[in-house]
Amino acid sequence: MPTLNWIGKDKVVNHHLEVPFKVLEHSYGFDNGVQTDKETKSGNKIIHGDNLEALKALLPEYEGKIKCTYIDPPYNTGNEGWKYNDNVSHPKIKKWLGETVGKEGDDLTRHDKWLCMMYPRLKLLHKLLSNDGLIFISIDDNEYQNLKYICDEIFGRNNFITNFTWRTDGNFDNQAKIKINHEYILCYSKNIDFFEYPKVVDPNISIDSKLFKTEIRNTIVKNGPKNPISDVKLPIGFPCDIESGVIKKRNNSWPHYESDAKIEDYKLTNEVIVKSGWSSKGIFEAFIKNEFNSVKDSKNQETTFTISKTGAIENIKSRSQASHVVSSLFNMGSTQNMSSELKKMGIDFDYPKSINLIQYLISIVNGENFIVLDSFAGSGTTAQAVLNLNDIDGKNRKFIIIELMDYVESITSERIKKVISGYSDVKGKGGCFDFYKLEQSLFNHDGNLNENVDTDKIRNYVYYTETKNVLNKKKHLDNKYFLDKNNDTSYYFLYEPSETTTLNHAFLATMKTKAEQYIIYADNVSLDEIFMTTHNIIFKKIPRGITRF
Structure with a gap:
């Protein structure tokens, strides 16, 4: 299969592994019109922070669990002025990647920079996607070909489903010799064998079509x-x-x-x-x-x-359910219509995606209760689309949206609050969400654990690195350092932020969970090697023994 090379590719192919793991800190919950300091635990999340770091922060809880992803990344038209500000450490490209990306004539490497920005994010989105999941990516002519090549590489060419063309109803450049009134939406599955016939019919099909006959x-x-x-x-x-x-x-x-x-x-x-x-x-x-x-x-x-x-x-x-999805999308709204709707909420935002378009894309994904992820959230159209669809069909989809810009509070979250509570003459959809910020790194620059990070978040991280599973929150009838038992291995994390801990016989006496093997983290160990081998005990030193991913 042909692959695409560009300046900096060799430095970013595995960059997602080098991104520091940061924890999500809860700012507030919004529960059916009431803002509270408590987590609603609804599963709906708005996250403020760099989406590369935020996607990595989601891995311990959501790897392989996102069934639908929609993203609308920068199109690299030369008008956005976006920056690639990830912490790529290689000295030859660090400064280059940090500069503002300009127009083609001003910055001849802007396509390389765009690819360096997109590649590690797509790698993490792929890890988060479930086996039966789909990803939709909006793009236009500027980067379509490059995006297709790297998506073939990351998701697999066999998992390519289609390239939707969306006719963007509304205004376009009347001075152009050829008027451009379309965009693209690339669609890939995580595993094509799990992709089902969508239980939806193109909304442009007449209601008396034979497609609706049983x-x-x-x-x-x-x-x-x-x-x-x-x-x-x-x-x-x-x-x-x-x-x-x-x-x-x-x-x-x-x-x-x-x-x-x-x-x-x-x-x-x-x-x-x-x-x-x-x-x-x-x-x-x-x-x-x-x-x-x-x-x-x-x-x-x-x-x-x-x-x-x-x-x-x-x-x-x-048939009990018709299926008719075509690759040409039209009569699905416009950015102009969406801007007008946002003004009714008291929100000004340039080029919001059409709510009808995003609702339709999400409806292509079969299921009752699944998570929809958008890591380039903008004004929050994807979150509103989820709430609208749930209101229409009574399903229980959840949204996770990520936005770097500071307007995430004044525009993105405010929009979702109004959708939930109601605005102008529009009735509220009801619902809840939690707002999070990306805060501290789990590890300090010297490689030690950050003692200011909540211990439960560290425990979650350690258990995930060992098992790729989410740590069970229920109370265990064991000592307080016990994590959980998985595949007949019991895991313990003997950690105190301001103390030095030691794995010794006194600690072993407090353990109550029987297993074939024991993996125990601590600062030090006083047990001899023969004893640990005989009793199937594996010691891992904090922090050196903790896996970085």
Whole structure:
């Protein structure tokens, strides 16, 4: 598979591993119109901070658990003035990456910088995505090709689903020789084998379309190079649409009948060989072998077959949920419409994404209760889309949105507060969220644990590095340093912020959880190696033994 190289790639391919782990500090909760110091624990989160650091901070709780991600990163048009301010330590590119990215004529390496900014973020988004998850990425012509290449590399070309084109209704440059009125939305799955047919129909489809019927009939006669003519024997009892009658032997229309087909009580009374090219021969023969009981097609739809009044062979598909998603998106709002809606909330914001567009993208993802992540939150359209959809269909999706800019409090969170509580003549959707800030690093610059960080957050981190699981918050009938038991290994974190701890026989006497193996963190150990080996004890020194990821 072709790969893309650019200036600085070798320095950022694994940069996500070098990003310092910072903890999320709760600022306030917003519970159905009331702001409180307590966490609502609703699962809805607004995070203020650099999204690279925030994505890493989410890993211990959310790795492999995000089913839907939508991002709207900088398009690199030359007008944004964005900065790549990540702490890349390599001296040859540190200063270069920190400079403001300018227009093509002013900054000939701006595409390289954009790729350096995007690559580690996409790596972390991939880690957070669940096996059945989807990611949608908005982009335009400036970086579409580059984005496609790095997404093929990170998510896998086989997991590419489609490139949506969105017709951006509204104003565009009337001075241009060719008016650009579209953007792209790249869509990838984490694992294409888990991608299901979406339970949604393009909103531009007429309500009287056959797509909304619970039963669909189509002929399976299909002649052509890919459908060579072959015989199929229809046994006695094969279903028919007519109560009684005869379909005469024929070779002048498809399918050909080699003998008369006699019908009584809506069934064949004699064996008949029919000849044609078939669009669904395999499932057709499976239906016959299954004694005319329904079989499932590739979309898992119940399927039966019948002889029509004209002698055609038709399949009849039953479905409980229509699916019709096309790659061209239009009549889904505009940034101008969204700006006008935000003004009703008392919010001014340039180029907000259409709420209708984001709602539709989220609805492509099947499920009742899943998390939607947006790490370039802007004004918070994704969070509002989640609340709107839950209000419409009664589901329980959650949102996590991340925004670096200071307007996250005056615009992003204020918008979601108004959506929850109501504004102007719009009724509130109800709901809750918690607001967090990225604060201290877990480790100091000297590599030691930051004693100002809450011990529970350190415990969570350590347990995740060992097991890739979330630490269970319930109380255990063990000592206070016990983390949990996983795969018959018990984990202990013998840590006190301002004291030196020692793994010794006195500590072993306080342990109550039996396991085949014990992994114990402490500052020092006084047990001898033979004793620890005999009793399957593994000592890990704090902080050296703690894995960085």
